[in-house]
Amino acid sequence: MAKRLMSVEELNKFKAVAQKKLDERAKKIQVKVHLGTCGIAGGAKFVQEAFVKEVAARKLSNVIITEAACIGPCEREPVVTVIHPQKGRVIYCNLTPEQVPTIVEKHLIKSEPVTEWLLDLESPTFKLQHIRIMHNQDIDPMSIEEYIARDGYQALAKALTQMKPDDVISEVTKAGLRGRGGAGFPTGTKWSFVRRAVGDEKFVVCNGDEGDPGAYMNRAVLEGNPHSILEGMAIGAYAIGNVRRGYAYIRAEYPLAIETFNHALEQAREYGLLGKNILGTDFEFDLTVFPGAGAFVCGEETALLASIEGKRGNPRQRPPFPANKGLLDKPTTLNNVESWSNIPLIIHHGADWWGSAGSEQCKGTKTFCLVGKINNSGLIEVPLSTPLGQIIFDIGGGIPGGKKFKAIQIGGPSGGCIPIGHLNTPVDYEAVTKLGAIMGSGGLIVMDENNCMVDVAKFFLQFTRDEACGKCTPCRAGIPKMLEILSKITQGKGSMEDLAVLSELAEMVGSASLCGLGQTAPNPVLSTLRHFHAEYEAHIIDKHCPAAVCQPLFKAPCQHTCPVELDCPGYVSLIKEGKYADAYKLIRQRLPFPMSVGRVCDHPCEVKCRRAQVDESVSIRDLKRMAADYAYEHGIEFVPPMKPRRPERVAIVGAGPAGLTAAYELVREGYNVTVFESLPVAGGMMAVAIPEYRLPKKILQAEIDNILKLGVELKLNTKVNDIDSLFKEGYKAVFISCGAHKGDKMGISGEDVEGVFDAIEYLRELNLGKKPRIGKKVAVVGGGNSAIDAARDSLRQGAEEVHILYRRERRDMPAIDEEIEAAENEGIHVDCLTAPTKVLSQGGKVTGLECIRMELKGFDSSGRRTPQPVKGSEYTIAVDTVIEAIGQRPDTSFIKDGVKIAKGGTITADPRTLATDQPGVFAGGDAVTGPKTVIWAVSAGQRAATSINRYLQGKPLSPFVERDGYEPIEIPSIAPTEEEVKERARMHPTELDTKERKSSFKEVVLAFRPAEGREEASRCLRCDLEVGGEE
């Protein structure tokens, strides 16, 4: 039976005894099973049972199994800490009961930890955290003894016996603690208001109504370290004066937290740490838990107080503020769980120590809930002002599945989204507010390229609409109105005027609502409008959801993401049925280069493939190739419908994929089309940059011939010198699709000697049948597709050692991943974080390359880390050939005036209609966008054809590509069977043996064989058959 601790001496005596017990225990092996809510949900109780059973069966008397709360790595639950007296402390993660006997056998008996199941405590995830609030969470939350042994209640003792109430307040003020519930109001100041308020009865209240969806750090403290909150509240009660009673309002969704906290209260009462004459002084204080009943608005202080009074949780007008008129109209301080939990640390260690973490304006640490599309989701604690990028990429380990980070939502439904360009932002009250978000209680929700920001705004508004109390009109009527507009937009029925109304409504709801809920509810809308305006426009103007989320806008995500909207589920299902010819015809309705694109596409479709949620995406590109190759080999013809001839002539400058596609579409519309090409071959980069082993010339030529035979005139070796002369010659419209064939220079000394090549020139010469004379040791500088192509080509030309030098990390390389892998398989070295500084030469010939190591610091506007040279890290590599592949731009010397050229050398054109400033002149493809892949050029060609057709017929330009007149092809509407959706690896086509690759330019990747193709096609989930999930 516990004994009341009637003085500080008794507390210290008790502490000494408790400490000794812990020391005794430390001589044994301790197994701590972390039983937070996530842990239990993850199966931790079964793991605990397994340990108990196994340890009992083995009769291990030197092992103690205890319980502890959550320590953060939620993604890897169940988590178990093992503390071995000799081997130290390790943490097992992702445990199943089946693994337990092995751990008992190896670690507990033979003292050899099973290293492959451990969390890496040396990784940045743990090293960059600063654990204060969460530090006691590996103690047993049910044991007051353990808390006291770890300096628990020392702060209360110090406050009661050594400090005056005013001293306590000034210490908290000096520390600079700001409200951890999100608003960041200085806690000391708040307390001094309540202390000064008139009243013989005052209250302290703990706000544990952690309602933000996606935030549960307060729960972890409530479940893991309840005594720290309790002690903080007792200290606050003492400092404010006239407080005899406090309330902890904990949301009902946290049953374990309520249970744990109530248990802590009982213990504290038993030991005399709550009640009358605490620690023998005349200070009296007790505390009650009030379980909330599920209402988000109760996080608002006046609503919360109303709820404790047993009423509906309606907020009320302030002032009067709760500091003067709070619970039962008495002066009340209301602080967040984490704020209370910080108080004992400030009092025990002093304000100076406490303020040593964080920044000048925002001191201390903060717990965050890092969730969403992030590798290490869970709870973290970091100093305030830690840069956002560090939290996401170092601590959080980046985005799963190699997807691209898009935005982070800070502050829940009251907060906002911060986009990729702001990763250097320090996470603190001011910086986050400046960007349109709020700190909130600390939920950080990471979103990737597959999250639609309009839908995100809609999601949060739905939430606030459901949770609004209904008392004030702006919030009650305004939010549903905003939601209505957002729903319209996500269904493709919105207009640009709607956006203006939406912003206006948002401003109104924000400024006129009664309480914090309504005032902040528009934040997700305002911040997405601010940072993701283009995405709203895409929904409205293009009826396109870039993330492929807004179901009413599309049939299937793959198709919606494809720049030419190829019917992927259609042809994949035809392949599954063995109808290869039909599949080919379906593809040809939208794509004139199926064999080529089927080989070289960077397949954006596969990035959005939902099969990846089961195992891996469907091999859509290779299936397309299979159907196209089949048609080629079996002589299956596709004859597109042709419209009657028209008199107008159209000139196209450049016979790349953009130009040829435009020619194809325009000739079908009946125009007379001439394509001018300065090179001796057609195909653009497909012909002169992409190597033979990726795209055989014969294949490409067959596809070009299909276009020419419709009546397109092609003039090779013909350079256009100026646009106006084309009009003089009688052409009525011009499409500039000259590509980006000029390589950028590195701009370092010595690059003008023999043996330095420009990658694009090198690839071109090789593709045109010349043999550029390269040496035996080659360095390729750059990380794009040209760099990889040049490196692999040089290997085939006989180079013995090839290095690709890239200044960032491998994952940042813009080249297609499969190609980088293929290069490595062929023995090419990819050297990252290095940049050349000087080309070394002798007698005018390259002898080496001086390089400098790079390190990554901060983030640039594209969200990638900025490489910075490491001082004094220069080194040289001996090479006889250097190939520069750092960027390309178009050669626009033939453009005199009328058409605008952007700063980077690209042509300026409307991104939707491709119209330039000169009437009748359109531009698209790499010449406008800079280097991109073939499918984007094809899409540009189609847009150009639509625009030119409309222009010549005097119709307004429209961004929509319309193709009609095709024979309908019946697509099987059979959903996959249960067997087919079961986890099954993606099929990979056969590849040429690496040895054989080096000695020839033979095609490396082969087509699927029919059986393989049908098997792979059966992995398609047929998202197109799902009924659109409208609201």
Add this chain to the structure above:
Amino acid sequence: MAEAETKQPVSTAGGKSSAAEIFRQVQAEIEKNRGQAGALIPVLQKAQALIGYLPQHVMLAISRDMKVPLSTIYGVTTFYSFFTMVPRGKHVVSICMGTSCYVRGGERILNTLEKELGIEPGSTTKDGTFSLEMVRCLGCCGLAPVVSIGEKVNRRMTPTKMKEVLSSYA
């Protein structure tokens, strides 16, 4: 919310406690809180814990005993999402609609549940086997998207996995 509820008996039908016993326990809770500000919510929570929902006659009894107008009780009951005035099915399927679950595809899981069970959130299947509920955040964001059925939390759901889980209850 779901986790709290599902630990408690869902329905009195076939349960161990008789109606009289339930009234006795609710009354005890009223006595415990009598005279204190804010007594109503804990009493309603207790009543719901015992019965599984708040039938009208129980609310009426509480109103009389506590001398709180029935309209106030109705106001409180309908305000907080924790309270329900309709009985629930044998298995309460709670889909988390928290942000993390949403970001990781919760919406598609909800569509699957609606399709498979043939009911909308807030209702119960005709045979009384399943109730479907949307809950705000179960706080298992690391395991998102999550769907709890009774006390069991099912982690990282996909439409396919969801169907498999449901069929194991059928």
